[in-house]
Amino acid sequence: xxxxxxxxxxxxxxxxxxxxxxxxxxxxFYEDIDANRSIISKIANKCYLPMNSLLLKxxxxxxxxxxxxxxxxGNALDQFTAYAPEVLASFQELVKTGSVxxxxxxxxHSLAFLxxxxxxxxxxxxxxEKIGKFFGVKPKVFRNTELVYNNDLAVAASELGxxxxxxxxxxxxxxxxxxxxxxxxxxxxxxxxxxNYQLSDDIAFRFSNKSWGEYPLTADKFANWVVNSDxxxxxxxxxxxxxxxxxxxxxGIFEFIEALPxxxxxKKGISFLTPSEVVKKFKPVxxxxxxxxxxxxxxxxxxxxxMGNDMQRDALExxxxxxxxxxxxxxxxxxxxxxRLQTSDHFYYMCTKWFSDGEVHKYFNPYGTPYDAxxxxxxxxxxxxxxIKANLEGKSAKFATPVSVLLEEEEELAAxxxxxxALAAKKEVKNTVVKAAKSPVKTETAKTSAxxxxxxxxxxxxxxxxxxxxxxAKSxxxxxxKKETVPPKRTTVKx
Amino acid sequence: MRIxxxxxxxxxxxxxxxxxxxxxxxxxxxxxxxxxxxVQPKVEGADKIRIAKGLTLRSASGQNxxxxxxxxxxxxxxxxxxNVDIRNVDxxxxxxxxxxxxxxxLEQLLxxxxxxxxxxxxxxxxVLNLRGGYGKDLMSxxxxxxxxxxxxxxxxxxxYDIIHVHDWMTYPAGVLAxxxxxxxxxxxxxxxxxxxxxDNLNPQVARIEWEGLSKADKIVAVSHYTKxxxxxxxxxxxxxxxxVHNAVTRASFAKQFKVPELFKDExxxxxxxxxxxxxxxxxxxxxARLVLDKLPNTRFVMGGSxxxxxxxxxxVGQLRMGDHFHFTGxxxxxxxxxxxxxxDLYCMPSVSEPFGITPLEAMTSDVPVLIxxxxxxxxxxxxxxxxxxxxxxxxxxxxxxxxxxxxLAAEVVKRCQQDLKSIKWENAAQHLxxxxxxxx
Numbered sequence: 061x062x063x064x065x066x067x068x069x070x071x072x073x074x075x076x077x078x079x080x081x082x083x084x085x086x087x088x089f090y091e092d093i094d095a096n097r098s099i100i101s102k103i104a105n106k107c108y109l110p111m112n113s114l115l116l117k118x119x120x121x122x123x124x125x126x127x128x129x130x131x132x133x134g135n136a137l138d139q140f141t142a143y144a145p146e147v148l149a150s151f152q153e154l155v156k157t158g159s160v161x162x163x164x165x166x167x168x169h170s171l172a173f174l175x176x177x178x179x180x181x182x183x184x185x186x187x188x189e190k191i192g193k194f195f196g197v198k199p200k201v202f203r204n205t206e207l208v209y210n211n212d213l214a215v216a217a218s219e220l221g222x223x224x225x226x227x228x229x230x231x232x233x234x235x236x237x238x239x240x241x242x243x244x245x246x247x248x249x250x251x252x253x254x255x256n257y258q259l260s261d262d263i264a265f266r267f268s269n270k271s272w273g274e275y276p277l278t279a280d281k282f283a284n285w286v287v288n289s290d291x292x293x294x295x296x297x298x299x300x301x302x303x304x305x306x307x308x309x310x311x312g313i314f315e316f317i318e319a320l321p322x323x324x325x326x327k328k329g330i331s332f333l334t335p336s337e338v339v340k341k342f343k344p345v346x347x348x349x350x351x352x353x354x355x356x357x358x359x360x361x362x363x364x365x366x367m368g369n370d371m372q373r374d375a376l377e378x379x380x381x382x383x384x385x386x387x388x389x390x391x392x393x394x395x396x397x398x399x400r401l402q403t404s405d406h407f408y409y410m411c412t413k414w415f416s417d418g419e420v421h422k423y424f425n426p427y428g429t430p431y432d433a434x435x436x437x438x439x440x441x442x443x444x445x446x447x448i449k450a451n452l453e454g455k456s457a458k459f460a461t462p463v464s465v466l467l468e469e470e471e472e473l474a475a476x477x478x479x480x481x482a483l484a485a486k487k488e489v490k491n492t493v494v495k496a497a498k499s500p501v502k503t504e505t506a507k508t509s510a511x512x513x514x515x516x517x518x519x520x521x522x523x524x525x526x527x528x529x530x531x532x533a534k535s536x537x538x539x540x541x542k543k544e545t546v547p548p549k550r551t552t553v554k555x
Numbered sequence: 556m557r558i559x560x561x562x563x564x565x566x567x568x569x570x571x572x573x574x575x576x577x578x579x580x581x582x583x584x585x586x587x588x589x590x591x592x593x594v595q596p597k598v599e600g601a602d603k604i605r606i607a608k609g610l611t612l613r614s615a616s617g618q619n620x621x622x623x624x625x626x627x628x629x630x631x632x633x634x635x636x637x638n639v640d641i642r643n644v645d646x647x648x649x650x651x652x653x654x655x656x657x658x659x660x661l662e663q664l665l666x667x668x669x670x671x672x673x674x675x676x677x678x679x680x681x682v683l684n685l686r687g688g689y690g691k692d693l694m695s696x697x698x699x700x701x702x703x704x705x706x707x708x709x710x711x712x713x714x715y716d717i718i719h720v721h722d723w724m725t726y727p728a729g730v731l732a733x734x735x736x737x738x739x740x741x742x743x744x745x746x747x748x749x750x751x752x753x754d755n756l757n758p759q760v761a762r763i764e765w766e767g768l769s770k771a772d773k774i775v776a777v778s779h780y781t782k783x784x785x786x787x788x789x790x791x792x793x794x795x796x797x798x799v800h801n802a803v804t805r806a807s808f809a810k811q812f813k814v815p816e817l818f819k820d821e822x823x824x825x826x827x828x829x830x831x832x833x834x835x836x837x838x839x840x841x842x843a844r845l846v847l848d849k850l851p852n853t854r855f856v857m858g859g860s861x862x863x864x865x866x867x868x869x870x871v872g873q874l875r876m877g878d879h880f881h882f883t884g885x886x887x888x889x890x891x892x893x894x895x896x897x898x899d900l901y902c903m904p905s906v907s908e909p910f911g912i913t914p915l916e917a918m919t920s921d922v923p924v925l926i927x928x929x930x931x932x933x934x935x936x937x938x939x940x941x942x943x944x945x946x947x948x949x950x951x952x953x954x955x956x957x958x959x960x961x962x963l964a965a966e967v968v969k970r971c972q973q974d975l976k977s978i979k980w981e982n983a984a985q986h987l988x989x990x991x992x993x994x995x
Contacts, residue, residue: 080948081955082849374962412970431940434963435956442959 062240063293063341064286064324065253065333067129067203067226068300070108070151071169072100072136073405075426076440084442090397095426100143107304112150114314118321119159126321127159127332130300131203134167134183134190135403148194155195161334164188164199164222170402171366173204173213174353175380183399184220201226201335205404207255207297207356208363211349214245214252222250224339226297228356229254233348240291244344251339252348255297255356259285264298268311276312279319287327292342295335297356358413366407371434376407378441385448394448401437401444409433556991557590559715559732561704561725565595565612568687572912573745576777576801577721583984585610589991592715594704594728596687596696616685618703627705630734634727635698638766639759693724694759701727708732716995721745723760726767733770739994742771744781746909749788750833753907765789773994775799775987777910778931784909797990800935802980803915812896822853822958825898825922827891827913828905830861835904835927835944840867842904844874845951850958851879856894858883895920899964900957904944905930914939918975923967925953935978938970 077092118126132151140148154160166172166183167190173180184202191199202222204213209227217225229239239254262282266272274281286294299306307313324330333341357365367373379401386398409425410433427433560581564574581591590609598604598614605611620627683703685696705728708718719741720729726742733740748761768774768789774796776782782796824843828834836857843855857867857880864882871880886894895901901917901924908930915932917924918939926933927944940957942950957964 080952081959082845082948082952084849369966370962371966374960412966429941431963431967434966435953435960438956438960438963439952 061287061327061329062289062291063331063333063338065129065293065295065335065338066127067131067163067295067297067335069298070130070132070136070300072096072103072133072139073169073403074135074139074400075099076406076436079436079439079443081439084439085446088443088447090440090444091400096139097143100139100147103301103305104144104147106309107301108144108147109150110309110314111300111303112147112154114318116150116154116157118318119154119157122321122325124159125325125332127161127334127337129161129163129201129334131163131165133165133169134187135169135400137190137194152195155197161201161336162191162195162197162199163201163203163226163335164191165203166205168399168403169205169405170399171205171208171376171404171407172402173208173216174363175376176383177216179380179383179402180216181220200224201253201339206366208353209350209355210353211246211351214248214250218248218250224251224253224335226253226255226295226335227350228354228361229256229295230354230361232361233350233354237346238291240289240294241345242292242338242342243346243348246347246349251344253295253335253338256289256294257356259289259294260296260298263296263316264302264306267307267313267316277316279316279323282316282320283323283327286324287330293333293338295338364413365411366404369410369412369430371430372407372410375410375434375437375441378438382445382448385445385452389448389451391451394451397444401440406433406437410437556717556988556995557715558584558592558991559708559711559718559738560591560593561718561720561728561732562593562595563687563722563724565593568595568597568599573722575912576745579802579804579980580983580987581610582607583980584987586981587984587988589984589988592711594707596685596700613707615683615700615703615707616687617682618706619682620702620706623706623709624735627709627731627735630731631702631705634701634731638727638762639694697724697727697763700725701731704728705731705735708736708738712736717741717991719743720767723748723764723767726763730767730770739772740770741773741775741990741994742767743775744768744785744909745777747781747784747788749784750907750909753832771795773797773990775990777801778934780929780931780934781909797986799983799986799990800931800978801910801912802978802983803912803919803975804980812893814897818897820852822850822899823897824853824855824900824902824954824958825858825894825917826856826902826904827858827886827894828903830857830859830864830867832863833905833907834861835906836863836867837870838904838944838947838950839902840870840874840880841947842950842954843880844876845948846954846958847876847879849955853879853958855880856883856898857881858886858891858894860885892920895922898922900925900954902950902954903927903930904942904950906944908932915975915978918968918971921968923957923964924971925950925957936971936974938967938974940967
């Protein structure tokens with residue numbers, strides 16, 4: 061009779077706004093803040109908050125016997141911080157119970173491992189650091205983006221000190237063998253935990269499917285399936301958004317989860333284990349040799365969802381070709397944007413496989429067609445590359461991130477006070493210039509500049525004086541006009 | 556199955572999109588064993604010509620109507636009195652005329668001697684002569700065609716099972732033929748008055764179109780787009796309408812055209828079609844200006860002619876891009892193939908396009924295509940880039956993307972080739988045969 065181990069994936073990409081060709085070199089602002097914020101808050105209400113509180117309730121109810129694991133990407137954590145701090149707090153509360161384990165992955169949910177080992181390591185370290193900062197724990201188990209795996213990944217994870225790596229229990233690597241055991245990789249010390257896709261997908265994909273022969277799925281029925289499985293542990297790995305978002309609340313998914321622990325505990329001998337507990341408790345039964353990269357996506361369980369066509373490969377090669385330039389800039393802002401542009405979702409949107417998994421792909425896609433996804437991404441990359449170049453050439457390459465734009469907008473709101481200050485400052489400048497002009501030590505250049513300067517300053521002060529009380533209002537249109545050159549920034553923030 | 560078809564165009568006698576479609580369609584049908592007599596206004600030098608096994612072309616011009624039944628005469632008079640103000644039967648309509656030009660023509664024509672002669676033809680002559688085409692006296696041609704074609708329908712009554720008519724010019728003939736012979740009528744809608752004139756519908760043409768579509772036992776629309784327009788504008792029961800998409804026969808090009816050496820670093824974006832409002836040429840021009848600001852090494856070519864040409868030329872001058880925006884006028888087949896070979900993108904920004912065969916032709920030459928969502932062909936082209944015709948900025952964005960990202964162009968061509976595999980006249984003919992069987 062096997063044990064049971066839940067792990068939930070929490071991820072949200074930074075979706076790009078519609079960025080057209082004509083903005084290349086004009087607008088350094090790429091993200092669709094509105095969409096990202098509203099999606100986060102929508103999913104927070106449908107899934108993260110209700111499910112977190114349900115899990116907390118179960119953990120408290122079963123006094124530490126009910127356990128789960130999470131992998132929360134850096135992208136998700138950063139967006140929670142910005143748009144839904146209450147979600148972050150509820151995850152922190154869960155981790156505090158001691159019954160919730162956190163895993164490490166690449167901070168940006170990227171495919172870096174396949175393109176740059178150096179960047180891969182940077183992102184893993186970054187994620188570890190973020191987990192430490194937010195939750196005060198150090199993960200011991202690694203899961204790569206979309207469970208992308210090959211022998212080399214096990215070696216890399218091993219070198220980074222992780223005790224185990226998660227991967228898909230795909231038929232093509234297991235053959236007749238069961239996923240319900242711990243395995244070992246080729247050439248590395250770390251252990252392998254395999255996803256039981258049958259039982260995982262019964263919950264994640266089939267739960268509310270009325271044409272499924274097993275519908276409706278009850279906790280008792282599912283508990284029986286687990287009990288009747290072979291092996292040491294049934295690994296149930298799935299997207300956290302399964303609960304309330306992919307499977308809506310009215311499907312009964314929350315009630316199912318609430319009833320599941322009792323149904324399982326009724327069968328004596330079953331325990332909930334976290335991935336690191338599984339590793340501690342069970343020895344590997346055999347070695348798994350995975351030479352071709354695999355993942356948990358689509359029926360093929362390969363990489364074609366992200367790298368299946370030339371547009372995807374071109375986009376991926378483009379983003380990793382920039383690595384050298386990004387490194388040279390050593391600019392944290394550029395690093396941050398580069399990381400977010402590596403998120404695997406961008407490439408998933410460009411997928412042209414419209415056959416068996418077309419529906420799943422469409423559901424998650426903000427673009428009408430793969431072409432639109434590619435065009436938009438490449439336009440953004442076009443601008444980003446220009447900014448890296450400008451930065452390396454010593455020109456300023458300003459980036460507007462959500463936060464800095466918001467700050468700027470706030471500044472604008474608080475403008476009246478600031479502007480009067482600015483006027484005062486200008487007056488002072490004028491005085492010093494005039495003083496300089498009067499000073500006996502004069503060179504030829506000083507003379508000309510001094511001549512020009514008072515005149516300029518004078519017009520400014522008269523304007524300021526004449527309409528003193530309304531001065532800030534008057535200067536506002538000027539500033540607005542200046543900002544007009546970056547219209548998307550304004551509209552996006554305002555909406 | 557034996558079909559009597561009425562059409563207005565058939566190659567080599569005047570062939571626009573309608574003629575090409577009729578030719579390919581009848582050939583594919585004949586290949587499947589369907590027997591077709593295709594009646595068109597005029598066949599040069601003969602009464603009829605055998606085109607292929609089971610496919611005969613028959614001329615309406617020269618048809619003797621002296622001995623036709625009294626029933627046809629009364630039906631004919633009644634039809635035209637009902638649908639068109641009889642005083643305007645010989646009216647100077649062209650299918651693509653605008654209301655302003657209509658008034659001018661009318662005035663001119665009333666001074667014209669031929670006008671009265673034409674009328675005599677239709678009232679007293681025993682042999683009807685037609686010229687075909689889209690002359691100034693199109694409506695009177697349509698009137699005479701309906702007379703002659705209906706007479707042919709009576710004469711050949713034992714040689715066909717179904718009457719199948721193509722577009723409004725042949726609808727009166729179809730309605731009359733059905734009335735006097737009692738055979739079922741299929742009206743094929745290749746384009747509608749709405750497509751040609753937008754909201755400035757010609758009331759007579761619209762009236763004839765409505766009558767033809769209403770009286771037909773079955774309607775075949777070239778796209779869902781057209782089907783929806785029929786339902787919307789003519790309140791026709793949608794269950795009566797079948798959609799049979801047009802197709803394209805892969806052209807076997809006689810020659811490989813080489814791109815001139817000096818031209819190799821330049822990009823060429825092509826617009827090909829009538830320069831009229833429904834093809835959206837002005838949106839293409841505005842998009843071109845945006846593209847040239849970003850990618851100056853680009854040329855735009857507008858092939859074809861039409862009533863908006865002068866306005867478009869003026870606008871191109873106003874935007875100061877005449878050195879990068881070229882007009883070729885009407886192009887023959889060889890020049891079209893040559894320009895395809897030079898093109899990096901084919902653009903069809905149609906405002907309203909019942910089907911739109913040219914993107915398919917461009918695709919057979921491996922040119923990537925960008926088409927408006929307001930076209931019937933976009934229903935079958937999943938691989939094409941698409942844009943709303945009015946969204947000039949997005950159109951320019953996509954043109955720039957195709958010219959800048961070769962991987963995208965290659966992907967579009969590849970996926971369009973996949974689409975082409977299923978867009979075959981053979982399939983369309985099969986579908987039509989099914990419709991024929993349901994109709995008898």
